[in-house]
Amino acid sequence: DAGVTQSPTHLIKTRGQQVTLRCSPKSGHDTVSWYQQALGQGPQFIFQYYEEEERQRGNFPDRFSGHQFPNYSSELNVNALLLGDSALYLCASRWTALSGGYTFGSGTRLTVV
């Protein structure tokens, strides 16, 4: 059990569509980060949310947006999907007050056709 829950596990979308991915952090965690993992690559940081605000952002276009809710859960939205957006999207959470590594979810596999 990862402790971090992501939904859905798999998703197929058409180019140009919009998608929303969801993440419930591990109990007690208040910071959520999203990563994109293309095939054969390491995860790439998209953005991080803490106290319902985007705190850091990686090198991703504005088509990628997110939200964090008062219960610390988070959503990742991608607009105007491109074929290149096909990847495994990972959510990771941590408790900001405690040093340590992030706990990762199992990811959502997004395929854009």
Place this chain on the structure above:
Amino acid sequence: AQSVSQHNHHVILSEAASLELGCNYSYGGTVNLFWYVQYPGQHLQLLLKYFSGDPLVKGIKGFEAEFIKSKFSFNLRKPSVQWSDTAEYFCAVSPYGGSQGNLIFGKGTKLSVKP
């Protein structure tokens, strides 16, 4: 730009062989360092981490890593691998000072252990 390099894309070993996976990073400041493992079909799991102190860090399942600041390296080692260590291993760096810092990952090293 900050980056993490993992030297080997795919390593194949026999059981009981010793393992060393290389990791180098490019960042001039203080960093926190991590190794994550991804077993087939499973999520990324933290193997070990280095924040400060003793540069030789021990993690789970008999893994250890050594931080050599002068070489910007954080190599992962295990004296004797088992078939169950077959997985993909990712080195990651987080620039210090951001308690909310993001992780910069290497491309990963796939380890295959032959029984």
